[in-house]
Amino acid sequence: MANQLPGACSCAVMTAFKQPIEVREYQLPDDLRPGEILLRTELAGMCGTDVHLHKGELKVPLPLIMGHETTGFIAALGDSNTRDWLGTPLRVGDRVSFTVGRPCGKCRYCRVHRLPSRCLNRKAYGVNTPAGDAPHLLGGYGQYHFLYPDTAVFKLPDDLPSESVVGAGCALVTAVHGFERLRMQWGQSVVVQGAGPVGLAALAVAKEAGARPAIVIGGPRDRLERCKRFGADLTIDIEETPDPAKRLKLVREATYGLGADIVVECVCMPQAVAEGWELCRDGGSYLVLGHYGDAGPTSLNPHVITRKELTIIGSYGSEPQHWTVALEFLRERRKEYPFEELVTHRFGLSQVNEALTAVANWQTGKAVILPNG
């Protein structure tokens, strides 16, 4: 293990729901076992989910270091033979990112159903990995981050900026997973409900996969402008067009009068679902991508599913191979889909509360915490 590491480091810790995040000191591990990695955190993206966690909407264990969209530099390796998920040897100083979820690999979902995103024993850094006990450093909002040997780590190529990775965040891998399940065909018309990070990622994947046209319904205006830069053929501003019937009319005019082949929900607003079903043509597909969080029930008519012969698909989180796809995509299509532009706000470790407020109020593109300044 490298000599120059400090004995302890600062972390932004959630000790109670709805209360201010506190900066605390935690010990670095004395020693690393084979496969374990210690990172010096570079960028820690703030996901909308963190706002929900802070409100206590998911029962996560406390105290918690949040942050699940992270890049860092390898500060120490437990094992000189450590490799990243794709087999690349890792060295101290390498810049890496990693998947947040760690499935057990042993339950019936992991094994029989090959559905590790629904592992019965899934651990997720920054979500259900409390900081109380060693190794403490299990979230992005800290100067150092500990990684267990079963973490899928990815060495970042030199021509891929960390801002691209954190700008895309967990939104992009979520979209990659969702579109894998959707099996969109090139030339299909796609409506994306929502212009936030998940909506933008869904738009990018849809365009890259040959959507024609790709339509975004959302707001506010600057987000829709970014959608246009990412290739949206049509954007519908919900402030300018608050009437769902008018939005339906606009979508139908762009889709031979029938509705879109595919509609992708990216807003986590239950009431968007009924509108989304109407926006689909008969025989179309509806991907529920934005309801990672539980925003409660809504009124829906099952008859619509039967009558319109819809296919409705849910997709939850992501798996490491979706990271492989996402990282390649980010690197090779930076010009067309400049995800680094999303990083609009940077905060220090002591400013996590301000960052949470800014994200909650939709004031940011993507807010990023820089734990080491």
Added chain:
Amino acid sequence: MANQLPGACSCAVMTAFKQPIEVREYQLPDDLRPGEILLRTELAGMCGTDVHLHKGELKVPLPLIMGHETTGFIAALGDSNTRDWLGTPLRVGDRVSFTVGRPCGKCRYCRVHRLPSRCLNRKAYGVNTPAGDAPHLLGGYGQYHFLYPDTAVFKLPDDLPSESVVGAGCALVTAVHGFERLRMQWGQSVVVQGAGPVGLAALAVAKEAGARPAIVIGGPRDRLERCKRFGADLTIDIEETPDPAKRLKLVREATYGLGADIVVECVCMPQAVAEGWELCRDGGSYLVLGHYGDAGPTSLNPHVITRKELTIIGSYGSEPQHWTVALEFLRERRKEYPFEELVTHRFGLSQVNEALTAVANWQTGKAVILPNG
């Protein structure tokens, strides 16, 4: 055209919603053009949909001769070269059945999307084919039935009783269509919600396709007994087990603790959908097969779709190739799935009102009208 045909015949006609059905006389067509067929009706099944039509829940045009599950004998042919849908030459006296829906073959759904079940100009005998104008005889509840040249007619094989065809009714072709969209794999566990005609048909298809186990939730008891005869591995009586949590527990016990690979909704009760989603394992599929009619909205949580990574599929009506599958299946698997047993009640043309009451009160297996006695 054959000489012995009468000039007119009796039909049971719905002249107003919720009012008694009347028996009226209608003229037989003077002459048939090429491809047109006149049937002497043999059996006319009464579908649960007819009860809904009679209540005025769908805006169908009046006066209407209902009946869309029909067998009959060819009384006259407009053309001596007429063939059935599979190319078999047709002769006067042949026993046939036919698909109810007639898509236009020209709209974007018929052509571009190959989705004729959602044809924009679809006509359905006994549903949206009013009797006011010639050729009048456009529903099963009449002594004679007129068929347009674009009707998919099927000559019935001698070893397939008409009771099997009408007993299976539109439920079986609906299930065939639904399972085609579902793409079930052999060995998957299947829960069927509902023990009525659609549920029984879904059970038969699931068993034939290798479901293991096949579970039916429904009632009343005699319907569940029939499900057992059709091969259900487990039946759950909703009267004996009114608590959904207990039903979920029973299903999970039969499916490795996780829920079923596939759940098929066959009850047209919106509240069954939320229960059905819970009965699925994560990554499972939910087929909404029973909501042909609009039974209104219900409270549903989109988060469940995302979190459980469900695939939810709607399927509407059927197409002629589903008839091909269904008729072969009925004939070759009569011993395992004796659909003719469903025909429990027979009524004359003047007893349609009694029949509607019996069906509405779930007193029948399958009620059948015999317009010619």
Added chain:
Amino acid sequence: MANQLPGACSCAVMTAFKQPIEVREYQLPDDLRPGEILLRTELAGMCGTDVHLHKGELKVPLPLIMGHETTGFIAALGDSNTRDWLGTPLRVGDRVSFTVGRPCGKCRYCRVHRLPSRCLNRKAYGVNTPAGDAPHLLGGYGQYHFLYPDTAVFKLPDDLPSESVVGAGCALVTAVHGFERLRMQWGQSVVVQGAGPVGLAALAVAKEAGARPAIVIGGPRDRLERCKRFGADLTIDIEETPDPAKRLKLVREATYGLGADIVVECVCMPQAVAEGWELCRDGGSYLVLGHYGDAGPTSLNPHVITRKELTIIGSYGSEPQHWTVALEFLRERRKEYPFEELVTHRFGLSQVNEALTAVANWQTGKAVILPNG
């Protein structure tokens, strides 16, 4: 019917295999029945298949007016209510194209299997529609072209040049059909074997569908240059790299050492298939798109299919909905995929023999016959 039509017109007619094509006069139809259309031919593309037909490699009936990639102007309509396949009303003077194949709509392939490209009674203009009997004018290499009512006609939009349509020819709809069957996912690596019209069309569809990388193996150099303009990430010149082992090495270097996710055969050379299987990664897909003609058997090892867990897909011709996709694609992506550039050589009706020689010797991009000068 319009008054100004001549009584007869000139056509280039194949009267015997391997013999010079002759220019003959044929009568125009006296009258058109409802749905029938008479076109004044504008452009008639020469497909490589025509060379094979002329060599007698397919047993087509003679005399034959070849030409199955045609645009023309409506000269006369049998019916004032005639519409194109998508429902647009047609008028004299409209510029149109049309599908070559006319399935019967009644056989088991058309009906039960929904596979009209394999109709048992399929007719194809310019291929199996001899000119001996009226209406004679059943191929593109004539001044006028007769269309039966069951032809799928497409009115061409004003912003889509006929050169684009004929430049893309039947190659593009063939590729659209093939990729529909292939169900490629965005981000997959694709190798196209062949740089001719089918290869170029496959490349365009692959790129549009998000192939990464898209690699073309073929020649000669100017065709590969065109492939680069159409977006090929890598081209491998078979003259420069005649050793298949080296080509395999180049492909593997571009695909993580394993081979491509998808390989598309577009050369109609049987020996390309064994190489193509090697170019696939294990678990990859191989689309046999270029073997419309029968070029005979070759030596292949079935063990490779098992060991590599390949999926090998054949696709034959096209259906009208593939035209819908292709025409929209041509119009909306003209800048990225300038198919009109393929039209490099133009010939008059008396020069069909020269055109056949030029195409047989690979001297042309796309050769086009202008029957009316």
Added chain:
Amino acid sequence: MANQLPGACSCAVMTAFKQPIEVREYQLPDDLRPGEILLRTELAGMCGTDVHLHKGELKVPLPLIMGHETTGFIAALGDSNTRDWLGTPLRVGDRVSFTVGRPCGKCRYCRVHRLPSRCLNRKAYGVNTPAGDAPHLLGGYGQYHFLYPDTAVFKLPDDLPSESVVGAGCALVTAVHGFERLRMQWGQSVVVQGAGPVGLAALAVAKEAGARPAIVIGGPRDRLERCKRFGADLTIDIEETPDPAKRLKLVREATYGLGADIVVECVCMPQAVAEGWELCRDGGSYLVLGHYGDAGPTSLNPHVITRKELTIIGSYGSEPQHWTVALEFLRERRKEYPFEELVTHRFGLSQVNEALTAVANWQTGKAVILPNG
């Protein structure tokens, strides 16, 4: 580790290709590490592949203890917390079976492509696990069998005889895998080429999945008789019908004149493939299941793939989840598919040479080695 274990045990060892198998003594391991298991072998099935291995047709390392279809009793466990692949705790004395292949879990096939059957570093007991070095006991033809911790072990339920498991052997899991890739639909017609173990397993899966009809082409007569007991609707004896054209005629007569929806190759004879393609209807699927071994190339015409729009699928070996499916199927459908009947010949450890001869000469159903008597 249990006290009563001997220090060494007897094994049948292949020391050179085409030479007699020798019985040798090998040391049992002194100690087991966590997760390691030592079995006392009960039954070791002889697969046709073993005959090929003995002939030297695959370059496997020597000396080798063959045998990759094995049941045994746990003699010692390295770890008291050892569980089987589905999480069931394991105890000394438990009867188990296990998958032969051990993928590395780390290569691009294991990770990115989720294709562990094509792992770049796959180890297979009895195939590429030489006996020269400790732990020596890595094949079924020995009194004891060593299992590494990454082996997928399955505790056998009490109501599932070992003869069923070994009778089904690797043929059944191979068929389970193949049909998973095939995605057969219920009601499809299926032709199985071959009546040996793989053919019988494919027949069983096809019938269970609702094949109608299920046809087997093969021999000799007693194998076809067993196919009939397993539910074959039609068997075609290649000795009685040696002319492929007549076999094609028989298949077409049973499939509406067009050929089968699905044909499954289970004979490892390359020349069967060309016949198999002809037996498919246009648009049908062909599963190459029997070419695990390399039997060399054959003459095939790629045009047939295009013209018939075939889908040709390869499937190699199996994965642990296919074992889960197979074991459940064996247990629950023993009456319909009595795989234990296949075990017709039993041999001691010193009779392996006789067994190889018997299997090579097709004299057996399934030959089984009983290493402990």
